Amino acid sequence: MPEKIIKVLIAKPGLDGHELGAIIVIKGLRDAGMEVVYTGLHQTPEQIVASAIQEDVDVIGTSIYSGAYLVLMKKIMKLIKERVPGNKRFLIIVGGPIPPADIPELKKIGVDGVFSSRSKIEDIVKFIKDHVPSNALSL
Amino acid sequence: MADELEKIKTEERRWEEENKIGVSPKSPKVHTDLGLEVKAVYTPADIQHVDYLRNIGFPGEYPFTRGPYPEMSRHKPWRYSVFTGFDTPEETNKRWKFLYEAGQPAFNIVYDLPSHMGLDPDDPMAEGEVGRVGIPICSVDDIETAFKDLPMGKYPFYGNMETLAAIIVAMYIAAGKKRGIAEADLPGSISNDPLSTAASKSTVVFPVKNSFRLACDLIEYACKNMPHFYPLQVKGVNISEGGCSIAQEAGFVLANACCYVDECLRRGVNIDDVAPKITAFFATTPHLFEEASKYRAFRRIWARLMKEKYGAKTNSAMAFKFTTIACPLWLQFEEPELNLVRATIMGLAQALGGAQATPHPGHDEVFAIPSERSQNLALGTQQILAEETNVTKTVDPLGGSYYVEWLTDQIEKKIIEVINAVEAHGGALTALESGYIKREIINYYTKINREIESGERVIVRRNKYRVKEEKDPREMLALHTPNEEAVRRYIEQVKKLKRERNNSRVESCLIRLKEAAKGKENLMPYLIESAEAYATLGEITKALKETFGEFKAPAIIPI
Numbered sequence: 198m199p200e201k202i203i204k205v206l207i208a209k210p211g212l213d214g215h216e217l218g219a220i221i222v223i224k225g226l227r228d229a230g231m232e233v234v235y236t237g238l239h240q241t242p243e244q245i246v247a248s249a250i251q252e253d254v255d256v257i258g259t260s261i262y263s264g265a266y267l268v269l270m271k272k273i274m275k276l277i278k279e280r281v282p283g284n285k286r287f288l289i290i291v292g293g294p295i296p297p298a299d300i301p302e303l304k305k306i307g308v309d310g311v312f313s314s315r316s317k318i319e320d321i322v323k324f325i326k327d328h329v330p331s332n333a334l335s336l
Numbered sequence: 337m338a339d340e341l342e343k344i345k346t347e348e349r350r351w352e353e354e355n356k357i358g359v360s361p362k363s364p365k366v367h368t369d370l371g372l373e374v375k376a377v378y379t380p381a382d383i384q385h386v387d388y389l390r391n392i393g394f395p396g397e398y399p400f401t402r403g404p405y406p407e408m409s410r411h412k413p414w415r416y417s418v419f420t421g422f423d424t425p426e427e428t429n430k431r432w433k434f435l436y437e438a439g440q441p442a443f444n445i446v447y448d449l450p451s452h453m454g455l456d457p458d459d460p461m462a463e464g465e466v467g468r469v470g471i472p473i474c475s476v477d478d479i480e481t482a483f484k485d486l487p488m489g490k491y492p493f494y495g496n497m498e499t500l501a502a503i504i505v506a507m508y509i510a511a512g513k514k515r516g517i518a519e520a521d522l523p524g525s526i527s528n529d530p531l532s533t534a535a536s537k538s539t540v541v542f543p544v545k546n547s548f549r550l551a552c553d554l555i556e557y558a559c560k561n562m563p564h565f566y567p568l569q570v571k572g573v574n575i576s577e578g579g580c581s582i583a584q585e586a587g588f589v590l591a592n593a594c595c596y597v598d599e600c601l602r603r604g605v606n607i608d609d610v611a612p613k614i615t616a617f618f619a620t621t622p623h624l625f626e627e628a629s630k631y632r633a634f635r636r637i638w639a640r641l642m643k644e645k646y647g648a649k650t651n652s653a654m655a656f657k658f659t660t661i662a663c664p665l666w667l668q669f670e671e672p673e674l675n676l677v678r679a680t681i682m683g684l685a686q687a688l689g690g691a692q693a694t695p696h697p698g699h700d701e702v703f704a705i706p707s708e709r710s711q712n713l714a715l716g717t718q719q720i721l722a723e724e725t726n727v728t729k730t731v732d733p734l735g736g737s738y739y740v741e742w743l744t745d746q747i748e749k750k751i752i753e754v755i756n757a758v759e760a761h762g763g764a765l766t767a768l769e770s771g772y773i774k775r776e777i778i779n780y781y782t783k784i785n786r787e788i789e790s791g792e793r794v795i796v797r798r799n800k801y802r803v804k805e806e807k808d809p810r811e812m813l814a815l816h817t818p819n820e821e822a823v824r825r826y827i828e829q830v831k832k833l834k835r836e837r838n839n840s841r842v843e844s845c846l847i848r849l850k851e852a853a854k855g856k857e858n859l860m861p862y863l864i865e866s867a868e869a870y871a872t873l874g875e876i877t878k879a880l881k882e883t884f885g886e887f888k889a890p891a892i893i894p895i
Contacts, residue, residue: 212449212465214537214889217579220778221785237891238538239453241461263449264818268464294703296815297808315669315798317789 203329205256208236208245210269218292218314219260225318231325242272246280249287255329261293267302274307286330292316344381352376368626368743369784370583370750378738386741391636395731396655399639401632401744402732403690404655409728415693416718419496419661421446421471422705423819424826425481428471432486434708438715443486444494444695446470447504452539454500454877457827458834467823469705470496473504474830474872479511489517492564493524494659494695498571499541501528502554503876505567506863513868525566525659527617528554529574531592531764535773536574538889541877544769546884550859552599557860559600559609568596569617569659576619576663578774579781582630583747587754588773589616590637591764597646607646611653615692619663620682625743627682628734631658631689633748659693660686667702670797672809675699676713683721688734694718703809705816771890830872837870845869846879853883 207223209216216238223233234252236245249257261269270291277287290310291303300311310324357363357376366374375382386392393399396406417440420431432443447470450462456474457466466472473479489512497504505526509519530547534540540547551568558567570589580588593614600610616634620627638656642648662682667675676699686694696714698706706714722728734740757776761767768774787793794800845866852862866876 212453212455212461212539213469214539215577216536216538217577217778217781221782224782235891238889263465264468265464296703296810313669 202230202232203256203325204232204234204252204254205258205325206234206236206245206249206252206254207258207260208240208248209238210240210242210245210259210261210273211263211265212239213261213263213265214238215262216260218262222258222260222292222318222321226322226325229318229322231322242269242276245273246276249277250281254287256288256290256325258290258292261291261295266291266293266295267299270303270308271306277307288325288329290321290324341381341384344379348377348379348381369621369623370581370626370747372743372746372750378742380738382738383741383745386745391745392735392741396651398643398651398654400635400655402735404635404657404692406731408690408731409687409722410731413719413722413728414687414691415442415492416440416715416722417442417444417494417693417695418698418706418711418714419444419446419695420711421448421496422816423467423471424822425471425473425478426826427467427819427822429482429484429486431708431711432482435711435715436486438712439719440715442492442494442693443483444496445473445482446496448472449539451504451873452498452500452537452541454503454541454873454881456872456874457823457830459874466827468818472826473507474874475833475870476507476510476514476867477829477833477870479507480514483511483515488512488515489521489523491523493522494693495524495526498527498533498537498539498574499530499547499550500873500877501526501567502550502557502860503863503867503873505554505558505565506860506867507873509864510867519562519565521564522562523564525569525615526554527569527571528567529569529571529589529592531595531768532571532574532589534768534887534889535588535777536578538887540887540889542880542884543887544765546880547887548595548599548765550880550884552596552603553858553860555596555600555610555613556603556605557858559605559613566613566615568593568613569615570596572616572618573661573663575773575777576621577665578777579665579784580777581780582621582623582626583750583754584777584780585618586630586634586637586747586751588758588764588777589618590634590641590751591755591758591767594641595764601646607642607648608650608653611642611646611648612650612655616656616658618658618660619665620660620685620689621663621666622678622681622685624681624685624688625734625740626747627685628689629740629743629747630751631660631686631691632732632735632740632744633751634658635690636744637748637751657692659695660689660691661695662686662697664697664701667697667699668795668798669702669809670802670805672699672702672813674797675702676717679714680717680721683718684727687721687725687727688732690732700813700815703813703815705818707814707816709814774890833870834872841869842866842871842875845871846875849876850879850882853880 292312395403455462555567572585639654662679698710761772791799849862
């Protein structure tokens with residue numbers, strides 16, 4: 198069976214405009230053969246979840262430099278629960294300067310992986326390949 | 337003289353051959369980040385083309401390579417400071433008082449994201465963001481609180497605000513009036529550069545051309561009414577944080593500065609009135625000699641541009657003044673105390689480059705809002721540089737160094753190349769809207785990032801000499817934690833203000849503002865009137881959006 202190309206949505210939720218991290222990751226994932234859709238800046242949780250459904254991605258990666266990661270991720274996770282059909286599962290990753298103390302809270306609400314500017318692109322790629330939901334990989 | 341130089345060149349070739357310089361695998365070629373090949377040593381022959389009086393000259397005189405003022409910091413230190421702003425105006429005021437006691441001769445303010453975007457703290461879109469990366473400023477009430485028990489008007493007020501700068505300055509003017517300080521006596525400066533913001537953090541709020549109009553309204557107003565206020569700091573630091581090269585930083589902000597100058601001239605402002613009002617806010621990387629040379633080159637380009645292109649006649653129009661901060665992108669997570677060392681070296685580059693103001697970062701700033709202790713160390717670092725090291729005893733001490741003069745010339749050429757490329761792409765406004773500038777910056781940083789990841793570019797303790805840590809470095813620092821209770825109380829105060837002020841007065845001010853925005857009038861008087869009526873930043877922004885529309889950041893992914 199040919200391997201399906203993994204499709205990733207990289208999103209910038211909230212008001213923060215620091216974009217460098219998101220762009221570096223986008224380039225890295227593309228170089229690793231993934232298909233990446235970028236939302237651009239200042240997206241609301243509603244817009245992000247709508248894009249993820251419309252683009253039928255396998256992975257949602259959010260990049261958040263400000264302090265609002267918990268508020269924003271809670272909203273995004275709630276919307277996914279409400280709006281995404283039951284058999285579809287996204288792999289959810291978050292990137293940003295997230296204090297280690299807040300990582301368990303993010304995991305608890307359903308975030309699969311948390312990365313920082315010190316994460317190597319190859320580690321992010323490996324994490325996605327290892328954890329992407331099986332429903333996404335079967336043709 | 338010519339014979340002497342020939343002799344030096346011959347001797348240099350002999351020396352290179354004898355020491356196998358640049359020919360053996362043990363002596364590979366060395367380059368700066370701009371791709372300039374750097375020789376093992378520089379001699380008088382490398383600067384033989386330099387006409388001292390024409391290209392270097394004296395400080396305080398054309399072409400201002402050595403500095404904008406004759407004696408620079410010999411008798412009075414440059415204006416060092418730290419940027420402050422967190423939680424609420426009340427909490428920020430406490431820190432300002434601490435810093436005032438510690439000898440900070442300015443009040444520097446950094447705003448939170450809702451303020452940058454024109455959202456009030458009680459706006460649902462602001463949830464979780466209030467006071468997180470800076471101070472929330474919602475109404476004139478907040479400016480008054482921030483300055484409580486502090487000598488407003490005595491020391492300058494620096495605002496790190498982009499598109500909505502005109503509204504913030506209107507509030508500053510309104511707060512000054514309440515204290516009996518006339519706008520003509522208010523000192524300070526504000527970024528007010530939506531153009532560089534459009535190429536970086538995208539807190540542009542309105543479409544670029546309308547954000548630009550508002551910025552020019554403030555510049556024009558300050559030229560006429562605020563002799564002690566600098567209404568534009570072209571913001572190199574924004575694009576430096578976005579990853580640009582030093583030539584891109586200088587070149588792009590110069591291209592931006594020309595847009596503001598052109599518009600002010602179109603409005604009938606004289607070049608000798610507007611040019612002295614323009615300063616820059618740069619970032620300094622740890623590359624000491626390149627940075628000092630960048631500042632020397634920038635001053636020379638500015639002086640020539642003002643004189644030759646714009647016909648400026650006064651020294652103050654041609655003498656460029658700037659603020660600069662150690663570039664946050666070059667501070668590291670690993671062993672964050674080492675950022676104290678990095679920032680000190682960047683601070684030295686700023687001193688040698690002839691900076692007028694140097695807000696200094698906290699070593700913990702890569703993780704959070706700097707703590708009081710870290711800000712105290714940052715201020716102390718600048719105080720040591722300015723008052724303990726003797727680097728200020730003479731002006732431009734690097735001037736005349738064979739290497740630095742050569743490098744200044746080379747960097748000047750690189751900066752001019754960037755300016756010409758922007759021109760070739762339709763000028764700064766077009767190049768911003770087409771995404772050219774953003775793409776150029778990101779392409780450059782992608783290269784740098786690859787070098788860091790591969791270890792080719794050494795970042796100590798990040799990719800070399802790594803000490804195995806058991807703990808996250810954050811656990812070893814007493815980091816700032818947001819005071820959520822104070823923020824909650826503050827949001828209640830904002831709601832109370834909105835209930836209790838004279839709302840029909842607010843409404844009529846906003847109606848007048850909206851009407852004026854449709855025409856071409858300068859909006860400052862309307863903004864000041866609204867600020868005096870306690871209209872909020874969110875309300876004023878919303879009123880302007882009705883006419884101006886909203887900025888949509890292009891989603892650019894470079895190839």
